[in-house]
Amino acid sequence: MESSCLEPSLYTIKALFILDNDGNRLLSKYYDPDLYSSMKEQRNFEKNIFNKTHKADNEIAFLEGLTVVYKSSIDLFLYVVGSAQENELMLTSVLSCLFEALTHILRKNVERRSLLENMEGAFLVVDEIIDGGVILESDPQQVLQKVNYKVDDNPLSEQSVAQVLQSAKEQIKWSILK
Template sequence: MEGLLLEPTLYTVKGIAILDNDGNRILAKYYDKNIFPTVKEQKTFEKNLFNKTHRANAEIIMLDGLTCVYRSNVDLFFYVMGSSQENELILMSILNCLYDSVSQILRKNVEKRAVLESLDVVMLAMDEIC
């Protein structure tokens, strides 16, 4: 029997989330319908992810079979999730692109209140990146 081959996919990014400093969702989008198909599962994963990363000073974690890269700023946490086989450098450059885009949209005022006030534009940037 041959080794199991994964179906090729266009989705390098499985999901993107922006959480506040209590681990609550500000904005999240999952691009692969097979992982966390319900909002309840997504929020459970996000809480778990936040609990494992909010005190760490690393920038990458493997959780529930996903490679997650993250970055925090003031009262926000930015996460980009990819498959366990995904190249971390690609995910990191997507994270940096997301952060830099949001930073530019908010005129370098990257904090929860500013994101909520410009949620529509931040959402558009997130979708355009992916």
């Protein structure tokens, strides 16, 4: 084996992407410029991985000289890709961090519609976990704290709308009386 293949590197993540249950891309980041540089190559790679993994119960796959760890949730498939020599546990820790952070941001509803509605938060999470292929964080609580993404636990209810309308009426009334 070549010694250059075994040299340690901080650049452990080659790609990260999320596909829907039809294999369509929802979010993707490729960190290795030599790996699938064109959009067409990326789509073909994603389609190959999806075809190999969407019916499997495994959590790891080896394809085209790469190690792929993946997880499915309702109608989403989350993938983290590293080199063939990469430690699967490192890749899995990134995948778990991504999933847990998304679970919090999407209010435990990790599905296509929720992801599309909160895409900004998803990209913030990905950018806090990985920067240029380097793993920055693998603790979901730290990621959520860093992105400072606040999820409103009390969505707007009928009572709060009524309170806002009543307050607006009172302000209009006072401005007319003045």
